[in-house]
Amino acid sequence: MSTIRDVAQRAGVSTMTVSRVLNSTGYVSQPTRQRVETAIATLGYVPNTLARSLRSKRTKTLALVLTDITNPFFTTLARGVEDVASDHGFTVIFCNTDESIDAQEEYLTVLVQKQVDGVLLVPASDAPAPIHFLQQQGIAVVVVDRQVPGLAVDLVRGESTQAAYELTTQLLKLGHQQIAMLAGPVDVSTARDRVDGYRRAYAAAGQRVPESLIFQDAYTVAGGERMARLALAVTPRPTALFAANNFIAIGAYHVLREHGLSVPTDLSLVAFDDLPHSLAWEPFLTVATQPADLIGRKATELLLARLCAEAPAPPQEIVLPTRVIIRRSCAPPPLPAIH
């Protein structure tokens, strides 16, 4: 672990000259440059970014703060972020909040301490405080995936309402009337948007929205299981389930199997977010799939643009289209049993 001084000494120059060679800034004669370079090589010198950043006030580091690293949607998004960032010579720190506001707060503090240049934040809740905190500390923020109401901040997300509308309409057209909506947490914008789309589809079809079939819980397998159990207990039993994300769908599917119900014979099932084809043995679920990779890429590009920009531009909202994929998990509702 040698320092710039060791290199300078070995090359018989000043540290400044070494610095110039390192950053290709200013003129250095060919022979001196050569001497410096061999010194660097023989010592195995690696510059200390800490010191550099302390001086330059820039760490060339971004952070991606997300709510669930085990969710393939976010893993895919993360790859998009990483790709763009490393193309631009930036490192990414990944932070997993597990939807916990406390964990999020802790992480943000650490990130400020580490002086990251920018943060890509999937907010754990609607609270504006965390974003204000970052902005006040002079750190660029781009919010990802979820809206935070009443906040002037850059945002990149997938379209939710329209896709949920289409998915629901799909079921209504097949003749379903009792569609249970297994939605995400009330304080997460994507959950609200998807419920919105669901409601609009009923309205557009001229039907009354079955409010008692709307459930809200966590975006997890366990949440999906809880909501599916509640939904199946309703009389008359729903003939279709709308899972508001992939994990909820999996939980719901577990419960359906427990009850000996098969898809789509007994019940139809649609979901938001696809599972990666590579992880599902036989993709059969009708889904609305968001361009996770692209969301990550766009968000990172926007963040990097902000970092380079001299003048602060007005916040921007980028909404990327969601695609509905029809597969085999939907069918007309079974004929009602004759009593």
Place this chain on the structure above:
Amino acid sequence: MSTIRDVAQRAGVSTMTVSRVLNSTGYVSQPTRQRVETAIATLGYVPNTLARSLRSKRTKTLALVLTDITNPFFTTLARGVEDVASDHGFTVIFCNTDESIDAQEEYLTVLVQKQVDGVLLVPASDAPAPIHFLQQQGIAVVVVDRQVPGLAVDLVRGESTQAAYELTTQLLKLGHQQIAMLAGPVDVSTARDRVDGYRRAYAAAGQRVPESLIFQDAYTVAGGERMARLALAVTPRPTALFAANNFIAIGAYHVLREHGLSVPTDLSLVAFDDLPHSLAWEPFLTVATQPADLIGRKATELLLARLCAEAPAPPQEIVLPTRVIIRRSCAPPPLPAIH
């Protein structure tokens, strides 16, 4: 973005006193401490870790360098790492090499520049150079998942050979003789270990090892597809496939479906590494599953222990047991067609 000096000024004390309050080191009288704390609060002061680390030579940061962030095995491992690290006040930087040696080298350089305290490395290849590099730079290393031959370094991995032996024996007992081994890259120790187990099982059963049924390719879906195609082209066709990891299993399964072959009626299939139950609709694959989370945890604990230790202890190898789970993907081979 205020500094320690701003706080000191506002509290009417020296920076040193503020530092003492911050780190609870040395004595500070209650009233002064109070003044300092309110100054910190009103200014929204957050200490700059860069400067602190430059002084203390410790960043309280670890790095996890792995080969495929989309693989649930590694995601799970990563969570284990993160949990232990954050319990001890350490941050983790995740780096994804995509099995590329160049990408790995680049990342390691960045990590040295960032002065991370320790690295958890899933090596992209058998080459010892990267590990020497880290050690020479005075950075603690724990190798994870894969052995690097002829190197004195801490290692935490799952057991492979015995589990592969059991999986193969399972198939042999069912009457399979032509078991194709779809293995990972030649220069990755886990791949070698699993092939070893496979060979031993044949030997223990007193049968000749069908060398022409051993294939080696990448640990990916595409690799699995390629190997499965080759395996199915062999005459007589194998009656069982052994996929050496989860992604290979998925690729193999794709090809089986293409060929209109069903599992386990036409062919049996076993695999190393499970898919998370939450991501498979109906788990049916017989697998050897490694305690990924525990591997991550143990590796991190070992690394942290090394960081605290005064005297360097001899390298340690921790091998965690792998569990075989029998599910529905295995059956006796179909009766040979009558000619």
Place this chain on the structure above:
DNA sequence: CTGTTAGCGCGTTCAG
């Protein structure tokens, strides 16, 4: 209990 001095490794002045 508190303040002063010095320096971590580097890059940015500004002179040579």
Place this chain on the structure above:
DNA sequence: CTGAACGCGCTAACAG
């Protein structure tokens, strides 16, 4: 084309 001096924000030694 090259070097000397200074300071980024913080803490380890010393004083007092």
